[in-house]
Amino acid sequence: xxxxxxxxxxxxxxRGQQVTLSCSPISGxxxxxxxxxxxxxxxxxxFEYFSETQRNKGNFPGRFSGRQFSNSRSEMNVSTLExxxxxxxxxxxxxxxDYEQYFGPGTRLTVT
Amino acid sequence: xxxxxxxxxxxxxPEGAIASxxxxxxxxxxxxxxxxxxxxxxxxxxxxxxxxxxDKEDGRFTAQLNKASQYVSLLIRDSQPSDSATYLxxxxxxxxxxxxxxxxxxxxxxxxx
Numbered sequence: 001x002x003x004x005x006x007x008x009x010x011x012x013x014x015r016g017q018q019v020t021l022s023c024s025p026i027s028g029x030x031x032x033x034x035x036x037x038x039x040x041x042x043x044x045x046x047f048e049y050f051s052e053t054q055r056n057k058g059n060f061p062g063r064f065s066g067r068q069f070s071n072s073r074s075e076m077n078v079s080t081l082e083x084x085x086x087x088x089x090x091x092x093x094x095x096x097x098d099y100e101q102y103f104g105p106g107t108r109l110t111v112t
Numbered sequence: 113x114x115x116x117x118x119x120x121x122x123x124x125x126p127e128g129a130i131a132s133x134x135x136x137x138x139x140x141x142x143x144x145x146x147x148x149x150x151x152x153x154x155x156x157x158x159x160x161x162x163x164x165x166x167d168k169e170d171g172r173f174t175a176q177l178n179k180a181s182q183y184v185s186l187l188i189r190d191s192q193p194s195d196s197a198t199y200l201x202x203x204x205x206x207x208x209x210x211x212x213x214x215x216x217x218x219x220x221x222x223x224x225x
Contacts, residue, residue: 033212043156043200045212056211090155092213100146101213103155 002027004093004104012110018079021107025072025093032074033101034066037088046089049074050096078109086111114139118201118216126224131188133199133219138182141206145177146213147186148200156200160186191223 005024013019025032034046045058049068066076072093078085088108092101115138125131133147144163148156160175162168162184168175174187184203188195198218205211 035212035215042217043202043213043215045214048212058212088155100158100161102158103148106155 004091004102006089006091006104006107008107009105010108010110012112013081014112015081015083017081018077019081019109020075020077021089021091021109023074023076023091023093023104025074025091026102029093029095029102030072031094031096031099031101032068032072033092033094034074034076035090035092036060037090037106038086043090046076081111083111085109114142114203114205114214116201116203116214116216118199118219120217121220122222123219124222124224125191127191127193129191131191131195131221131223133186133188133201133221135184135186135201135216136182137184137201137203137214139203139205139214140179140182142182142203143206144204145175145184146202147173147175147184148202148215149195150198150200150218152198188221193223193225196221196223 031050033048037043047057052068063079068074088106090106091104094101117136147160150156162175162177172189176185200218201216202213
């Protein structure tokens with residue numbers, strides 16, 4: 001069974017731009033969560049989607065948003081990029097919300 | 113504010129010995145507990161999950177949970193150099209997975225040949 005895939009793997013953007021990251025979960029998994037990982041803050045929860053509904057959101061500004069499609073694929077968007085948004089963005093999928101989460105390889109975003 | 117605390121290390125263990133990693137969490141309502149391994153430059157890899165008090169064994173790994181003490185641990189027996197990595201403890205909140213996982217900062221484990 002194929003794992004979680006994320007595209008693109010690497011991205012360089014300029015301050016003020018916006019970016020969209022994509023995640024395809026493991027086949028059959030309906031829950032998709034997004035995390036931001038930085039050296040200083042570690043792994044932090046962004047939001048979780050289940051059956052196209054955002055069920056919870058972490059402590060991030062409204063510039064961070066996401067959505068989930070009917071095939072469980074998910075996208076996250078960051079608008080008006082700031083230098084501090086430079087991070088590894090990780091997507092994780094699980095069969096149901098309370099089950100084990102499996103991470104994709106991540107998208108490394110650099111904001112200059 | 114949910115918190116998960118881990119000793120950042122580095123924790124240095126001789127090859128073949130038992131590595132013991134510890135984690136405490138603040139949310140008494142936490143329901144599910146996970147250990148992830150993360151190699152440098154890679155994404156976290158799930159190695160163990162535990163949901164009820166006691167021990168759970170999987171190969172060389174044993175997870176231990178004590179909800180009364182709000183304490184989770186991971187034992188790695190017969191440690192190998194390939195076990196050298198950062199180990200992340202993660203817990204769900206009282207809302208389950210919909211609250212997302214709260215991660216500790218990780219313990220850097222070094223297995224010395």
